[in-house]
Amino acid sequence: MSFGKIVTLSILVAFSGGAGYRYLMGTQPTAIATAAMPVAFRPYSLCSGSKRYHCVVDGDTIWNEGTKIRIADIDTPEVSEPKCASEAALGAKATKRMLQLVNVGPFEMQAWPGRDEDKYGRKLRVLVRDGRSLGDILVGEGLARTWTGRRQPWC
Secondary structure (H helix, E strand, O other): OOHHHHHHHHHHHHHHOOHHHHHHHOOOOOOOOOOEEEEOOOOOEEOOOOOOOOEEEEOOEEEEOOEEEEEOOEEOOOOOOOOOHHHHHHHHHHHHHHHHHHOOOOEEEEEOOOOOEOOOOOEEEEEEEOOEEHHHHHHHOOOOEEOOOOOOOOO
């Protein structure tokens, strides 16, 4: 299927799911803390270099249309500064899997209740497709932990 057909299909799916009605009627969700924000499907790549716009950094961080997103419901092993070889290997697997998951198709970004950004200025969001957190998929596959509010060692 060509990229143009994928984009067209994604738009049709979004409009049939109610996004088109809200767009045409000029109405938007008012409660940002609980509102789900649909993400138009556009393929992600792995981030590289200093210019990051629409890519996956690691298992729990992505860039979406120029906004850095911290996937709020999980913690994955570090890839940029791992503490041991097993953390580096598991972090690489989590990054690869997150890239696969975000590239399956459209998903929503749900705000993290009570907090919009972390201390680094990243938007805190839960990625959801068909009612299921993409982070929960990583947790179920042993590639992430449910976020408890603090980092724990992977080594």
